Amino acid sequence: MTTIPVQYYLVVAAALFCIGLAISITKRHFIGMLLGIELMLNAVNINLVAFGRHDVERLSGQLFALFVIVVAAAEVTVALAIILRVYGRFKTVDPDKVNELKQ
Amino acid sequence: MEVIIFYIFSALTLAAGLLILFSKNLIYGAFALFLAFLGVAALYVLAGADFLAVSQIMIYVGGILVLLIFGIMLTQQREKSDDSTRHNRIEVPIARKAWGFFAGAGLFGLLVKVIMSSDFKMAGEEMNTKSTIKTIGVELMTSHLLPFEIAAILLLVALIGAAYLALNRNPTA
Numbered sequence: 078m079t080t081i082p083v084q085y086y087l088v089v090a091a092a093l094f095c096i097g098l099a100i101s102i103t104k105r106h107f108i109g110m111l112l113g114i115e116l117m118l119n120a121v122n123i124n125l126v127a128f129g130r131h132d133v134e135r136l137s138g139q140l141f142a143l144f145v146i147v148v149a150a151a152e153v154t155v156a157l158a159i160i161l162r163v164y165g166r167f168k169t170v171d172p173d174k175v176n177e178l179k180q
Numbered sequence: 181m182e183v184i185i186f187y188i189f190s191a192l193t194l195a196a197g198l199l200i201l202f203s204k205n206l207i208y209g210a211f212a213l214f215l216a217f218l219g220v221a222a223l224y225v226l227a228g229a230d231f232l233a234v235s236q237i238m239i240y241v242g243g244i245l246v247l248l249i250f251g252i253m254l255t256q257q258r259e260k261s262d263d264s265t266r267h268n269r270i271e272v273p274i275a276r277k278a279w280g281f282f283a284g285a286g287l288f289g290l291l292v293k294v295i296m297s298s299d300f301k302m303a304g305e306e307m308n309t310k311s312t313i314k315t316i317g318v319e320l321m322t323s324h325l326l327p328f329e330i331a332a333i334l335l336l337v338a339l340i341g342a343a344y345l346a347l348n349r350n351p352t353a
Contacts, residue, residue, distance in 0.1 A: 096198060096200075098284050099281060103276050108206060111248060112210065116197055116213070119240075129229070131303065135323075150243060152338075157250070169257075
C-alpha cells in the first residue's frame with residue numbers, strides 16, 4: 078500500500094486555509110464570514126489528522142481534531158444566535174453597517 | 181492509485197472553496213461548502229481516520245451546514261425585484277477583494293515555502309488499515325477524560341446560550 082507523503086496533506090490544508098481566510102476578508106455578510114471560518118477549521122483538522130497517522134498507539138492528532146469539531150459546533154450555534162439578534166435589531170447583515178453598540 | 185484519488189478529492193475540496201470565494205449568491209456558497217466538507221471527509225479516510233470522517237459528515241454536513249442555511253434564509257433581505265439572481269447577493273468592493281487576494285496569496289506562498297523547506301522525520305510507524313474506533317474510545321475514556329467532560333459542558337452552555345439569545349429576536353419595544 079503506497080502512502081501519501083505528509084507534505085501533500087500540508088499543501089492542500091494550506092491552500093484551504095488561505096481560501097477560507099480570503100472568504101472571511103472579502104464577504105460582506107456575517108454568515109459568509111462564518112463559512113470562511115469553518116473552512117479554516119477544516120484545514121487545521123486536515124493537518125492534525127495527517128500528522129496523527131504516525132501516532133498509532135495514542136492517536137492524539139485525531140482526538141484533537143475531534144475536539145476541534147466539537148468547539149466548531151458550539152461556536153456556530155452561538156454565532157448564529159447572535160447574528161439573528163443583530164439582524165433583528167439593525168435589519169442588516171453587513172458588518173460594516175453595524176458600527177454602534179447601541180441603536 | 182491512492183495518490184490519484186487523493187488528487188481528485190483535494191481538487192474537489194479546493195474547487196468548492198474557490199466557488200464559495202467567487203460566488204455572489206450566499207446560498208450557492210453554502211451548497212459549495214457541502215462539497216468541501218465531503219472532500220475533507222474523503223481526505224480523512226485517505227489519512228486513515230475513519231471515525232473522524234463519519235463524525236465530519238454527521239456533525240458538519242448534518243448539523244452545522246443546516247444551521248448555516250437556516251441562518252442565511254432567516255436573515256434574507258427583502259428584495260422587491262422578481263429577478264431570482266438578486267436574492268442573497270453580496271456586493272464586494274474592489275479594495276476588499278484586493279486585500280483578500282493579497283492576504284490569501286501571501287499567506288499561501290509563505291506556508292508553501294515553509295512546508296517545502298522543512299524536513300519531517302516521523303518517529304512512529306505508519307498506520308495500517310485497521311479501524312481507529314477502539315483506540316479513540318479507549319483514549320477518550322482514560323487519558324482524555326477531562327477534555328471530554330469539558331466538551332460536554334461547553335456544548336450544554338452553547339445550547340442554553342443560543343436558545344436564550346435566539347428567543348425574542350424581534351423586540352417590539
